[in-house]
Each structure stands twice: as structure tokens, then as C-alpha cells.
Amino acid sequence: MKLYFVTSNPNKVREARLIIRDYDIEQYDMELPELQGEQEEIVRQKAKMAVETIKKPCFVEDTALCFNALNGLPGEYIKHFIEKLGLKNVYKLLDGFEDKSAKAVAMIGYCEPGKEPVIIRGEINGTIVMPRGESNFGWDPIFQPDGKDKTYGEMTEEEKNSKSHREMVVIKFKEFLKKR
Amino acid sequence: MKLYFVTSNPNKVREARLIIRDYDIEQYDMELPELQGEQEEIVRQKAKMAVETIKKPCFVEDTALCFNALNGLPGEYIKHFIEKLGLKNVYKLLDGFEDKSAKAVAMIGYCEPGKEPVIIRGEINGTIVMPRGESNFGWDPIFQPDGKDKTYGEMTEEEKNSKSHREMVVIKFKEFLKKR
Numbered sequence: 001m002k003l004y005f006v007t008s009n010p011n012k013v014r015e016a017r018l019i020i021r022d023y024d025i026e027q028y029d030m031e032l033p034e035l036q037g038e039q040e041e042i043v044r045q046k047a048k049m050a051v052e053t054i055k056k057p058c059f060v061e062d063t064a065l066c067f068n069a070l071n072g073l074p075g076e077y078i079k080h081f082i083e084k085l086g087l088k089n090v091y092k093l094l095d096g097f098e099d100k101s102a103k104a105v106a107m108i109g110y111c112e113p114g115k116e117p118v119i120i121r122g123e124i125n126g127t128i129v130m131p132r133g134e135s136n137f138g139w140d141p142i143f144q145p146d147g148k149d150k151t152y153g154e155m156t157e158e159e160k161n162s163k164s165h166r167e168m169v170v171i172k173f174k175e176f177l178k179k180r
Numbered sequence: 181m182k183l184y185f186v187t188s189n190p191n192k193v194r195e196a197r198l199i200i201r202d203y204d205i206e207q208y209d210m211e212l213p214e215l216q217g218e219q220e221e222i223v224r225q226k227a228k229m230a231v232e233t234i235k236k237p238c239f240v241e242d243t244a245l246c247f248n249a250l251n252g253l254p255g256e257y258i259k260h261f262i263e264k265l266g267l268k269n270v271y272k273l274l275d276g277f278e279d280k281s282a283k284a285v286a287m288i289g290y291c292e293p294g295k296e297p298v299i300i301r302g303e304i305n306g307t308i309v310m311p312r313g314e315s316n317f318g319w320d321p322i323f324q325p326d327g328k329d330k331t332y333g334e335m336t337e338e339e340k341n342s343k344s345h346r347e348m349v350v351i352k353f354k355e356f357l358k359k360r
Contacts, residue, residue, distance in 0.1 A: 036214045036260065070273075071264040077257055080216065084251040093250075095276025097269075 004028040004058035006050040012061060015161060019170045023177065028054060039064045039076050039107055040119055047109030047117035059110040059173070063166065065139050066105055067128060069097035075105075078139055087131040087142050100128045104143055106169040110176070120176055122169030184208040184238035186230040192241060195341060199350045203357065208234060219244045219256050219287055220299055227289030227297035239290040239353070243346065245319050246285055247308060249277035255285075262318050267311040271322050274308055282308045284323055286349040290356070300356055302349030 002024045005013050013027040030053065032046045039062060046060045065078040070093070074081045081090050094100055104124045111117040124145050131141035133153025140160075141153030152160050161167055182204045185193050193207045210233065212226045219242060226240045245258040250273070254261045261270050274280055284304045291297040304325050311321035313333025320340070321333030332340050341347055 034216045036216055036257065070261075070269070073261060073264050077216065077260075080257075081250075081253060084253050089250070089277075092276035093273050096272035096274075 002026055002056070004050075004054050004056055006030050006032065006046075006054070006058055006060045012166075015166065016170050019167070020174045020177065022174075028058065032060065034076075037076075039105060040121075042076055043107045043109035043119055044117050047111040047119075051111040051113055051117075055113050057110070057112045059108050061166075061169070062107050062109070064105045064107075065143065066103045067094060068101045068103070069094060069099040072103075082138050087135065087139070090139070091128060091130055091142050094128055102126055102128045102143065104145075104165040106165040108169050108173045110173065118176065120169055120172050122165045122167070122172060124163070124165040124168065182206055182236070184230075184234050184236055186210050186212065186226075186234070186238055186240045192346075195346065196350050199347070200354045200357065202354075208238065212240065214256070217256075219285060220301075222256055223287045223289035223299055224297050227291040227299075231291040231293055231297075235293050237290070237292045239288050241346075241349070242287050242289070244285045244287075245323065246283045247274060247277075248281045248283070249274060249279040252283075258319055267315065267319070267322050270319070271308060271310055280308045282306055282323065284325075284345040286345040288349050288353045290353065298356065300349055300352050302345045302347070302352060304343070304345040304348070 005016055005025050006028045007013065008029050010027060013025060017025050030050065032049050035042055035045055043060060043062045050058050050060055064075040066072040066075045104126060106122045108120045109117045110120065126143050126145040128142050129144050129151060132151045133141045135141050135153055141151050144151045185196055185205050186208045187193065188209050190207060193205060197205050210230065212229050215222055215225055223240060223242045226242065230238050230240055244255040246252040246255045284306060286302045288300045289297045306323050306325040308322050309324050309331060312331045313321045315321050315333055321331050324331045
């Protein structure tokens with residue numbers, strides 16, 4: 001069976017294909033508007049818009065970086081913060097707060113025509129640190145997962161993908177697909 | 181001539197009526213989705229959505245609080261930050277930055293059916309301070325306009341409205357309407 005993955009990023013599609021082998025995952029490159037608000041609501045809206053266009057089973061994926069001291073913010077807005085401030089100043093947002101812990105949260109919104117979207121969540125705890133390593137994926141250099149001594153930015157792609165928030169959500173999605 | 185002001189806030193309508201006397205300003209209460217992104221783009225989208233529904237000349241208004249040290253952020257997202265963090269912790273976001281200056285920015289998006297929206301901007305410079313005074317309007321207690329010794333939260337409604345970013349944008353809008 002075919003599933004459409006709505007994303008502009010072919011690497012994400014490659015990753016999903018490695019985990020979900022029982023489905024034929026095809027990339028569908030489409031720009032979806034992003035609303036303000038809670039991540040779950042944003043993913044739900046994106047999945048709805050995607051299925052209205054494609055009219056076939058499809059899913060979207062979305063990542064947020066949630067600082068615990070900021071009650072989950074910047075969350076969804078992290079990409080705008082990094083664009084506007086740079087990594088070092090995003091780290092400095094926590095100067096006034098003792099708690100530097102954070103969650104990397106990935107969500108998949110899956111939707112079939114005529115049905116409500118299903119939201120699946122993967123989450124990794126970690127710490128916000130001064131940037132270290134490469135910045136291929138936005139906030140990688142400021143996020144150090146719990147139990148590791150490297151930031152995502154210092155890890156190889158293989159190290160990073162193993163037990164990442166993104167891998168977690170794709171594995172959960174695979175389980176969901178099996179049980180349907 | 182009649183103009184529709186799309187807002188859920190009757191106080192804003194009252195304020196606009198005091199300044200724009202040549203038009204019959206009528207409130208149109210409608211929930212408009214807010215996209216992520218730059219304030220001007222958000223206002224443009226809201227004005228477009230409003231005119232598509234109302235099909236008559238109408239305008240929307242939008243306010244952002246832009247910290248200069250954060251290159252304009254939280255900006256549009258200030259309401260989410262205050263909801264999630266509270267005023268004191270929003271102030272603490274600047275602990276790591278010497279520059280506490282900020283801009284209060286109001287924008288009006290005016291649109292006629294079949295035309296592109298016109299964006300009008302009013303802006304007041306000030307400083308982000310520890311919260312002082314009443315918090316009827318979100319961030320009032322942490323914004324102290326340049327040349328004043330009170331925050332918006334410590335001012336009477338009259339003091340606050342005189343030469344505010346909101347008054348400025350409505351006056352500019354009035355001038356725009358005259359010149360058409």
C-alpha cells in the first residue's frame with residue numbers, strides 16, 4: 001500500500017523508508033502554511049490540509065524544541081528564533097533560568113480521506129548547551145540528549161538517528177500502522 | 181461610507197471611531213487563523229481572509245512586541261509567551277542581554293474586494309522592565325515607552341492611548357483614507 005509523506009526533505013523520506021518497510025512511502029513535496037499555536041494543533045491542521053489536496057492516505061512530520069523553563073517554548077517557533085537570533089543567543093535566552101532542560105518533540109500527523117487525523121508523538125529529554133558541532137539541522141548544536149556527552153551537532157548521522165525523537169516517532173507510527 | 185473592523189474587541193472599535201470620523205466603522209466579530217511568520221505577512225493574510233468573507237471594504241489590526249536584542253522576537257508570538265511564562269519570566273528572557281530596548285508595533289491591514297491589502301504601521305520605542313502596574317492588555321506592565329516614567333500598565337487608559345502605537349496606526353490609517 002502506498003503512503004504519501006508530505007515534506008520537502010528527501011532525507012526524512014529515506015529515514016522513514018528504512019523503518020517502515022511494509023508500505024510504499026512516496027514523497028509529496030508541498031508547502032503547507034503553519035498556524036500559530038500548540039504543536040499538536042499545528043500538525044493536525046497540516047495533516048488535514050495535506051489530505052484535502054492529495055485525497056489519499058498521507059502524513060506530515062513536525063519537530064519542536066521545548067525548553068522546560070519556558071513551559072515548552074520556543075517549541076514550534078524554534079526555527080524562527082534560530083533564524084533571527086542565531087544559536088548562541090537562543091542559548092542565552094536561558095541565562096535568567098537555572099533549569100536548562102529541554103525536550104525534542106517530533107510529531108507525525110496521519111490522515112485518511114474523510115477521517116480525522118491521528119497524531120503520534122516521539123520525545124527525547126536533553127539539555128540546552130552552548131552550541132557545539134555542526135549545524136546542518138537548525139538546533140542540533142544546542143541540544144544534548146540525556147545520557148550522551150555529545151550534542152546532536154557533534155554526532156554522526158547514524159549516532160543521531162539512533163534513538164532520536166524522530167526515530168521514535170517513526171517507530172511508533174509503524175506500530176500504529178500494523179495495528180490498524 | 182461603511183468600513184468593517186474585524187476584531188473581537190469592542191474597545192478597539194471605540195478607539196478607532198474616536199479618530200476616524202468620516203467613516204461609519206462597524207465591528208465584525210470573526211475568528212481569523214494566525215499564521216507563523218513576519219507580522220506584515222500575518223496581517224496581510226488576515227486582511228485577505230477577512231475581505232473574502234465580508235466582501236466589503238474592511239480592516240484588521242494586529243500588535244507585536246519586538247525586543248531589539250532578540251532581533252524583533254517574540255514579536256507576533258508575545259501573547260503565547262505571556263500565556264506560557266507569565267510577565268516576570270518574559271522579562272527574564274533578556275537577562276543574558278544588555279539591550280532591554282523594544283518596539284511596540286501596531287499594524288492595520290486594509291483590504292477592498294478584488295484588491296491587494298494595504299499595510300499601515302505604527303511604532304513606539306520603549307524599554308522592557310520588570311512588570312509594574314495592571315495587566316489588562318497582556319504585556320502592558322513590562323513595556324515602558326521612551327520619555328515616560330510609567331509602564332503602559334501604570335497609565336490610565338487616556339494616558340496610554342495618547343501617542344500609543346495603536347493611536348499612531350489609526351491616525352496614519354485616517355490619513356491614508358483621506359488621500360484615496
